[in-house]
Amino acid sequence: MRVATWNINSLKARLDRVLAWLDAAGADVVCLQELKCATADVPADAFAAAGYETAAWGTGRWNGVAILSRVGLTDIREGLTGQPQFGGETEPRAIAATCGPVRVQSLYIPNGRDTADPHFPYKLAFLQALAADAAKDAAAGVPFAAMGDYNICPTDDDLWDIDAWTGTTHVTADERDALAAVQAAGLADVYPRALKYDRPFTFWDYRNLDFPKNRGMRIDLALANPAFKDAVTDAYVDRNERKGKGASDHAPLVVDLDL
DNA sequence: ATGCCTTCGATCCGAAGA
Numbered sequence: 001m002r003v004a005t006w007n008i009n010s011l012k013a014r015l016d017r018v019l020a021w022l023d024a025a026g027a028d029v030v031c032l033q034e035l036k037c038a039t040a041d042v043p044a045d046a047f048a049a050a051g052y053e054t055a056a057w058g059t060g061r062w063n064g065v066a067i068l069s070r071v072g073l074t075d076i077r078e079g080l081t082g083q084p085q086f087g088g089e090t091e092p093r094a095i096a097a098t099c100g101p102v103r104v105q106s107l108y109i110p111n112g113r114d115t116a117d118p119h120f121p122y123k124l125a126f127l128q129a130l131a132a133d134a135a136k137d138a139a140a141g142v143p144f145a146a147m148g149d150y151n152i153c154p155t156d157d158d159l160w161d162i163d164a165w166t167g168t169t170h171v172t173a174d175e176r177d178a179l180a181a182v183q184a185a186g187l188a189d190v191y192p193r194a195l196k197y198d199r200p201f202t203f204w205d206y207r208n209l210d211f212p213k214n215r216g217m218r219i220d221l222a223l224a225n226p227a228f229k230d231a232v233t234d235a236y237v238d239r240n241e242r243k244g245k246g247a248s249d250h251a252p253l254v255v256d257l258d259l
Numbered sequence: 260a261t262g263c264c265t266t267c268g269a270t271c272c273g274a275a276g277a
Contacts, residue, residue: 009276010266034276036267061267062275111277151277170277196261205277206264214261217277243261249276 007250031106035064071100107148127178138186143228187223
């Protein structure tokens with residue numbers, strides 16, 4: 001089976017491309033982030049016409065996560081146990097479901113904005129809650145992956161130029177330590193192939209010709225428990241989806257499983 | 260061509276993204 005995660009940067013603005021990609025990619029389960037629309041506005045009928053059931057949680061302009069599945073969609077759970085709030089709100093940044101033989105968590109980790117911004121400790125607290133929340137699923141025999149936009153480059157090689165990012169979010173020791181704690185809960189990084197160049201970046205800023213110049217970052221990750229990881233036969237970043245007019249600034253991460 | 264940012268909601272700009 002094929003599982004994918006993709007930050008689409010607005011479902012409304014991206015719907016045609018998402019539907020075209022679903023038709024072309026043949027994924028059985030797709031985790032989406034940054035819906036930027038309310039749950040009621042998610043076009044579940046369009047996904048149903050494409051053969052997918054939909055579980056979505058969105059509140060409007062920001063954030064929003066979903067799982068699409070054509071192999072079953074049960075035991076849906078919104079949010080994390082102990083999920084921290086921001087601005088008094090529990091933001092739609094996590095949704096989990098069981099899809100046939102696998103369980104997946106679709107995640108949009110807070111950006112952090114700046115190390116001095118309140119969003120930064122919120123990001124670290126969110127990751128801490130994720131580590132605790134995922135531990136039980138990680139230890140279970142069911143293949144499980146916590147997939148999505150982590151907004152962290154795991155290593156200096158996971159972005160185009162570490163010297164241009166020193167002291168900024170996404171590369172700090174605090175964030176990498178928090179990511180390591182999630183992995184310590186029993187989840188390993190499924191490192192994908194790049195379809196071009198040497199590194200499998202998943203995000204390129206819209207500005208400054210970052211995509212043509214391959215100034216990218218690997219921030220979309222699939223963290224998998226042993227049962228999931230042992231079944232992986234291939235993984236790659238579909239950078240072709242970053243091309244052309246109307247692209248998201250993220251490319252899909254695709255994982256193939258012998259399940 | 261992979262091409263100089265895009266999105267939303269509220270108004271004709273600002274905030275957010277990473």
